[in-house]
Every structure is written in C-alpha cells, then in structure tokens.
Amino acid sequence: MSKDAIIGSSMWNNPPEEDIKYLDKALKAYSVMIQQKLMDARKSDQLALILTGTNETDNDLAEDSSSYQNIVVAKEFQSIDMSFIRYINDPNLELGNQEADCIDAIVVATDMLIKKTKGKKFTRKIYLLTDANGPVNMDGFTDIVGEMKALEIQLTVIGFGFHTEEELETMESLEQEMSRCQQSQLAMYKLVKEVDGQVLPINEALQILSHFRSKTVRQVTTFRGNLSIGKSIQIPIFMYTQSTQRTLPTAKKGSAISMQSEEIKDKTMEVLRNTSYFTKDEASDVVEKEQLVKAYRYGKTLVPFNESEEKAMSLETSKGLEIIGFVPVTEIDRESFMGSTYAVTCHPEIVEAQVSLSSFIHAMFEKDACAIARYVRHDNASPKLVCLMPHIKAEKECLIMNILPFSEDVRRFTFPGLPKEEMTAEQSNAFDEWMGSMDLMTAARDEDGDPMELFKPRDTYNVAYQAVYQAIQERVLHPDKPLKELDEELIKHISPLESKKAAESAFTLHNLYKLEMVEKEEAPAARIFASNDFEELEKSLEGVRPGDVTEKSLADSISAEISSVGTADPIGDFNSMINNRKRDLVSKAIKEMSEMIIKIVNESFGDQMYAKACECVVALRKGSVQEQEWEEFNNYLGKLKSSFKGSKRRDGFWQVIKAKEISLISSIECGSSSISPEEKSKFLEDEIETAAPVEEAKDEQEDDDMVDLFIDDDHGDHPFCVCYLLGLE
Known part of the structure; x- marks a missing residue:
C-alpha cells in the first residue's frame, strides 16, 4: 500500500531558450505519472494533489498560521482514478501566478501523510514539480528533516531549469552572489540530500517516465x-x-442509454447481469x-x-x-x-x-x-x-x-524434410555474416559506448499494455475526438532495428540464392473414393502388383467423399451428400435417407430406434427445404402416415412424428409448394389415402455398410475392392 502526494508549483517564468513552457512540461510529466499509477496501482494505493502559487489558500496548516499561504490542497487522499487527469486538464482551472514557499508545500504534504498514515504500514512518497523560483524559509529545517525521516518519506524533486548541485555548492563556497532562484534550488538539494531523496531534471524525468515499467507485485x-x-x-x-x-485489461460492458442520457446525474454506465x-x-x-x-x-x-x-x-x-x-x-x-x-x-x-x-x-x-x-x-x-x-x-x-x-x-507433428542440396562455402559464409550482423548481444551501447545486450527479457516490455492506457486516457479527456497515433516512444519499441550491415548481408544472400516469388499452384481435385461403376474401379487398378500396396488408413480412404447414406451416421452422410459441390447427389441422398428411415423403424426393437429415425426425418425435411425438394418430401411423409398410423407394430413411431409436429412443407417455407399453411396444420390429424403403404422390411441380417460400398450386384464380392480398401490407388 502506498500514499503519494504530488505537489505542483505554477511555473510562469520561462527562459527564452526553452521551446516548451515549463507549465506544459509539468502537465505532461503529471499526466504520465498518473497514467503509470493507473497501470500499476493496487486498490489500496491512494494519491493527493497539492498546488502552490495559487491565488487562494486552502490547507489545514494555514488556518493556524500566517505561513503556508497560496497553497491549495486540490485533492485529498483518495483512490487513483481518471479524475486526477480530468482535474488538471480542465480548461477553466485557475492555477494562479502568486509566489509560494516550496518548503511550506512539503510540510503541508508531510502533515497530510501523518494524519492519514501514522501508525499504519504504508509506503509514503512526495513528488515535487517546481522551478524553485519562489522564496524559501529554512526555519525549522531540522524538524522537517527529522519528521520526514521518522515517517520514511521518499522525496523526489523534478526540477525545471535547475543548476547542478556542484555548481551551486561551488558558488556558495566562493561566497558568490546567488539569485533567489539559485538559493531555493540549493535549499532543495540540501533537503533531498538529508532525507536520501533525489532531484531529477524535467527532461530526464520525462525520459524515465516514458520508459515502460513492469507492475510492482x-x-x-x-x-x-x-x-x-x-x-x-x-x-x-x-x-x-x-x-x-x-494480460491486457478487459473492457467492461456499459449502458449506452445511460451514457447518452442528460437526465442521469453521476453516470456510472454500470450494468447488472x-x-x-x-x-x-x-x-x-x-x-x-x-x-x-x-x-x-x-x-x-x-x-x-x-x-x-x-x-x-x-x-x-x-x-x-x-x-x-x-x-x-x-x-x-x-x-x-x-x-x-x-x-x-x-x-x-x-x-x-x-x-x-x-x-x-x-x-x-x-x-x-x-x-x-x-x-x-x-x-x-x-x-x-x-x-x-x-x-x-x-x-x-x-x-x-x-x-x-x-x-x-503434447502435440506431435511431423513435417517433410528439406531438400538435401549441398551449400557452397560462399553461401555458408554469407549466412554466418548475416546472422552475425543481427547479433543482439552486441546490438546496444552502454554509457561508455561499449557494446551490450539488447532486448533483455527483464528490460523488454509489452508496448500493447501501455498503448491501451494511453488510448483510454485520450478517450477520457477527449471523448468526441479521434484517438491520436501511438506515442513516438511506443513506436520506437515495436519497430525493427535499422542496421546497414544487416541490410547489406541480406542483399548478398538474395543475390547468392536468386530468390524469386513462386506462385502457388492450385491443388488438383481429390479423386472420388468410391465409384458406383465396378468396371471404372477395376480399370483404375490395372497394372497394380501386390508389392505396390502402401499403407493407408480406412478413415483416410472414406474421408475422400461420402456417396451413400449408412447406418452409422445417416444424418452426417445425408448432409455431406446434399452439400457436395463436385457432384449432384441430392436426389440420391433424399432417396437413400428415405429408405434408411424405413429400415431403422422396421428393425427397431420396440421403440428403441424411434428417436434416431425421427431425427433422420427432421434432417430429411430440412434438406428438402434447402434444396427445394418439397414435393418429394411431402409425398414421402404421406407414405409414412399411411403405413404407420394405426399399425399394430409401428404406430408408436407415427405418434413420435406427431408429437414432434413434423408436418408437410408449406408455401411459407418453399414458395413453389402447393401446400397451404392450413393444409400443413391439418395434416397430422386428417386421414390420407393418396400414398401407397410402405412394406415392412423382412428380418434380414444387416450387411456391413463399408462392405456394401465395394459390392456390385452383378459382380458380387470382388477381391480388388478389398485391396483398394487397404490402400491401393
């Protein structure tokens, strides 16, 4: 848990050599700090904001003393949210242009930390953004340092236009005349040194803040x-x-109605599920x-x-x-x-x-x-x-x-081997040189200019995470404007390194191997597995010797194409046939599915297979609607009714059809159908005599479906069919 206080001092005096105003840099640094805390903060972390140099005074210490003037506690300690950024970016916010003592502001922040955290286990931090251009009162300096040390407060001063500590100490030792700004800066250095804090120039601070940081866990x-x-x-x-x-933060669901409504106050947009x-x-x-x-x-x-x-x-x-x-x-x-x-x-x-x-x-x-x-x-x-x-x-x-x-x-994949062609010594050396030119162990340079490793895992951050928060912050501040492009610092981290040496090595490889773009040829259509014509199958096997047989699984052979409706998965076979785009198997599929339904019903032990037969009827009806085969289905359904309704053995199947309300295909489903919606609704109740009854199948031993694919009525069982099943092509 942490309690952080950010102190912002209005910086109106800007040296002419600075292109960007101190105030603009301070606002940018503040926004980046808040963004980092939004990314990393825990629920227990809290933040407060104090402004100095304001036209008004609003802090607890000013009520009992003439000091601590022009200091405003803009936000008391609270959980970190986007309200901090909205506040500082409010165009109507008056920051003021009065002078204020930065030491007084630190004392106000320390007093707030004491009241909020004394006796509790917290990490306490104070960030001061200032140009130190105001007066500094050193009275009670020792007490201030002692209180900050007792609370273990970490002080960070982000300075604007600060001289170095060595320069200021030299001027003091030589008793040279120092401006009030220089005296204030020297006082800041002394305070930071006493409490083991740090002073960062604004440009260095922005560079540090712009670098990605992993979440502190x-x-x-x-x-x-x-x-x-x-x-x-x-x-x-x-x-x-x-x-x-x-993982990246997930978006929550919000109410668009609440967002657009002008009557609702304190909109949360939260929805209950x-x-x-x-x-x-x-x-x-x-x-x-x-x-x-x-x-x-x-x-x-x-x-x-x-x-x-x-x-x-x-x-x-x-x-x-x-x-x-x-x-x-x-x-x-x-x-x-x-x-x-x-x-x-x-x-x-x-x-x-x-x-x-x-x-x-x-x-x-x-x-x-x-x-x-x-x-x-x-x-x-x-x-x-x-x-x-x-x-x-x-x-x-x-x-x-x-x-x-x-x-x-474990997923065990096998891949075809690469062609075994000898590589010349020149090609091998070119590859070595190309890989060496992209060696990350020497791709970066340290402070002394010596080579060092680049993209260490501990120093390589996921830029997508910070990009998300940057976009969220932009949307909060400017809800009606398009999102800005990614920050340059983000783009730099996701862009490949530009290496002249690597580019030259790659060009050498290109010339040695004469690399060309190869257009991908379209794969030939798959050979139809099962031919209905035995003679065509026999011709395809001419010249094949027993020693030429290769291993081929049954599943691979079957998967080439489904050409008949079997008992194992009649619905799957039927759907595969009507959706076949290489051959027109619709009529065959409807005929075989119709026969399969009769077969399942007649061979059912009691009502055991009625549910499966009913599912087949539903699939047949759906496929008939899809292929505009309404007339054939309606005639078939009439035959089912004539055959099974009132039957001593199979009336139960018709009752299942009736319970599922599987009726004729009407003109609403197929525009060309001659059946009206009224006729469809009456069909399940009315008697029809237009269709001849279906004969019940005799009790015969069911032939294996896979063997049926290879048996021709004229030729009977043929040994070549079995050979093809094992892998002959």
Whole structure:
C-alpha cells in the first residue's frame, strides 16, 4: 500500500531558450505519472494533489498560521482514478501566478501523510514539480528533516531549469552572489540530500517516465508445504510466482442509454447481469439455477452428473511437492515448459530447512541434474508434473519450478524434410555474416559506448499494455475526438532495428540464392473414393502388383467423399451428400435417407430406434427445404402416415412424428409448394389415402455398410475392392 502526494508549483517564468513552457512540461510529466499509477496501482494505493502559487489558500496548516499561504490542497487522499487527469486538464482551472514557499508545500504534504498514515504500514512518497523560483524559509529545517525521516518519506524533486548541485555548492563556497532562484534550488538539494531523496531534471524525468515499467507485485506465496524426498526427508518450503503472463485489461460492458442520457446525474454506465436458463425444447419454460446439473458429452448424448457423482469421479490427492527422480538438465526440453515459472525457497524462519534446501540445491548443481516432481497445490487439486532446476546467485539460492506436459498435452507433428542440396562455402559464409550482423548481444551501447545486450527479457516490455492506457486516457479527456497515433516512444519499441550491415548481408544472400516469388499452384481435385461403376474401379487398378500396396488408413480412404447414406451416421452422410459441390447427389441422398428411415423403424426393437429415425426425418425435411425438394418430401411423409398410423407394430413411431409436429412443407417455407399453411396444420390429424403403404422390411441380417460400398450386384464380392480398401490407388 502506498500514499503519494504530488505537489505542483505554477511555473510562469520561462527562459527564452526553452521551446516548451515549463507549465506544459509539468502537465505532461503529471499526466504520465498518473497514467503509470493507473497501470500499476493496487486498490489500496491512494494519491493527493497539492498546488502552490495559487491565488487562494486552502490547507489545514494555514488556518493556524500566517505561513503556508497560496497553497491549495486540490485533492485529498483518495483512490487513483481518471479524475486526477480530468482535474488538471480542465480548461477553466485557475492555477494562479502568486509566489509560494516550496518548503511550506512539503510540510503541508508531510502533515497530510501523518494524519492519514501514522501508525499504519504504508509506503509514503512526495513528488515535487517546481522551478524553485519562489522564496524559501529554512526555519525549522531540522524538524522537517527529522519528521520526514521518522515517517520514511521518499522525496523526489523534478526540477525545471535547475543548476547542478556542484555548481551551486561551488558558488556558495566562493561566497558568490546567488539569485533567489539559485538559493531555493540549493535549499532543495540540501533537503533531498538529508532525507536520501533525489532531484531529477524535467527532461530526464520525462525520459524515465516514458520508459515502460513492469507492475510492482506484492510478494505473496502461492504454496506453503513440504518438499518430500523419499519417505523420510521433509523440507518446509515457500513458493512464489517468478514469472507469469500479464494480460491486457478487459473492457467492461456499459449502458449506452445511460451514457447518452442528460437526465442521469453521476453516470456510472454500470450494468447488472441477470442470467436466465430455458429448456431447448420449450423456450418458455424457465429453469431455476438450483435445478441445473452438470452434464458431459458422450458422443451426441449428454450424460448428467449430480454433486455427489461429480465428487466421486474427482481424483483424491494430498497437498505437497514430492520428488519422483532426477534427470540430466540436458534431457529437459525448455520448449516443453507450460504456464508460469515459480521460485521454490526454504521456510525463512527455520534454520534447518535453510541448510537442507541449500545442500540439496548445491548437490543438484554439482551433478548438473534437475528433479522431476509431483506437485499438488492443495488437497484434491489435479496433480502436475514439474521439473525443479537449481538456481544459485550471490544474493539468493532457490529452485526454479516449471510445469511439464503429460502425454495428452503434447502435440506431435511431423513435417517433410528439406531438400538435401549441398551449400557452397560462399553461401555458408554469407549466412554466418548475416546472422552475425543481427547479433543482439552486441546490438546496444552502454554509457561508455561499449557494446551490450539488447532486448533483455527483464528490460523488454509489452508496448500493447501501455498503448491501451494511453488510448483510454485520450478517450477520457477527449471523448468526441479521434484517438491520436501511438506515442513516438511506443513506436520506437515495436519497430525493427535499422542496421546497414544487416541490410547489406541480406542483399548478398538474395543475390547468392536468386530468390524469386513462386506462385502457388492450385491443388488438383481429390479423386472420388468410391465409384458406383465396378468396371471404372477395376480399370483404375490395372497394372497394380501386390508389392505396390502402401499403407493407408480406412478413415483416410472414406474421408475422400461420402456417396451413400449408412447406418452409422445417416444424418452426417445425408448432409455431406446434399452439400457436395463436385457432384449432384441430392436426389440420391433424399432417396437413400428415405429408405434408411424405413429400415431403422422396421428393425427397431420396440421403440428403441424411434428417436434416431425421427431425427433422420427432421434432417430429411430440412434438406428438402434447402434444396427445394418439397414435393418429394411431402409425398414421402404421406407414405409414412399411411403405413404407420394405426399399425399394430409401428404406430408408436407415427405418434413420435406427431408429437414432434413434423408436418408437410408449406408455401411459407418453399414458395413453389402447393401446400397451404392450413393444409400443413391439418395434416397430422386428417386421414390420407393418396400414398401407397410402405412394406415392412423382412428380418434380414444387416450387411456391413463399408462392405456394401465395394459390392456390385452383378459382380458380387470382388477381391480388388478389398485391396483398394487397404490402400491401393
């Protein structure tokens, strides 16, 4: 938690050599500081704003003293939000042009911190933005320093037009005449030195503030337990998150009605979410949350589980970190690491734990080994497979833990090999030179001009995060204006480095390999897997010898094209056929689906398969509407009614059709249909005799659907069909 006070002093005197007014720079620095705090602040962090040099006076200390004049507490301590930026950017805000003592402003800020935080654990900071052009009263200087040290207040002075401390101290030692501004600046240097603060010139401060900073996160343990080595060794450990992905802020849903309304005061735009559940069959029936159960898919079926069954199916585990074994570090593939990285340390208050863990870490380091362990964060949590690597630095020793994948987590891809062509020595040297010209280990320069590493992970920030907050701030201040382009500092961090040497090396590679753009050829149409003509299939196999057979899976062969409706997945086969854009299989699909429905109903044991047959009727009707085949479907539905309604064995199927209200296709669904909506609604009740009844199928053994694809009525079973199934083309 932190309490920060920002003191802004009106800076009207601007040296002629400065292109930008001090006040404009101060406002920019203030806005960037607020933006950084909005990005990084925790909910408990608070901020206050104090203005000096104002025409009015408004602070607690001025009420009992003639000092502390022209100082206004613009904002008391409160949570950090966009109101701070709105306040300072208000065009009607009067900053004033009076003189004020900056030391008095620091005392006012210190008094506010005492009243707000005394006896509480807070980080206290004061930021003073000033040109030190006002008077400075050094009375009580020692008391001020003592109070600030007692509260451990961190003071940062951002100076405008400040001389260096060495220059001012030299002038003082030589007893040279100093202007009031120089005297004030020297007083600031003395105060900062006494309280271990810092003075930053405004240009340096803006440069520091414009650099990206990672969010300061409070150090919190994610796991406290024992590291188990065998059954006899238990080392108390603490675990902390070392690195984890920081996600971009998510947008909340707001009310556009509230935003546009002029009658609502103190608009929050917040909306309340109310979720209701309805049954899929009856949309009007509301299902209460207490009546919901979890269900898992098993094929196309939802299998429900209540709470007790859900608990029974969960794996019972115990909290802990248990060593399974050790492997050489070289056997661990870093590309397999999953999720966040954790640091495992010993219990800070148990000396035995510190000695034990340190010995364990050094032993692993000397053996160049890492440990494989089973990690369970809390009781009944899913176990994870992790690796523990020794990490030894001068300031700390710990184990670095990364999560390893299980077999189900790994995706094993195979890729075709590259063509094996010999590379000339000239080409090899050109590649070496090109890669060397882009070496990041020497791409940057330090203060002395020596080469240094560029894009270190700890110094490389996600510019997208700061760009989001920059856009949000712009929208708050200017809701009706288009967003500005990204700041130059952001663009610089996301732009590739310009290297003349790398460009020359790339040009050399281009000339050596004669690289040209190759247009991608369109892939030929896939060969139709199953031919209805046996002779055509036999011709395609001419000249094929048994030794030429290659391995080819059945699934790969079938996936070429669906050409008939089978019993395994009739709906999927039917939809694939009517959506086929290479061949017109609509009529065939409708005919075979119609026959398949009759077959399913007649071979059903009681009403066991009625639901599946009914789903097929629905799919057939939907496809008929899609393909404008309304007449064929209507005739077929009439046959179903004539055959099954009132039947001793299969009347139950017609009752299912009736319950689902599957009726004729009317002119509303297909414009060319001759069936009116009234005829459609009466169909399920009226008797019709126009269609001949469907004969019930005789009880015959069902042939395998896959074999049927290869059997011709004239030729019977043919061995070549089986060969093709195994992979002949």
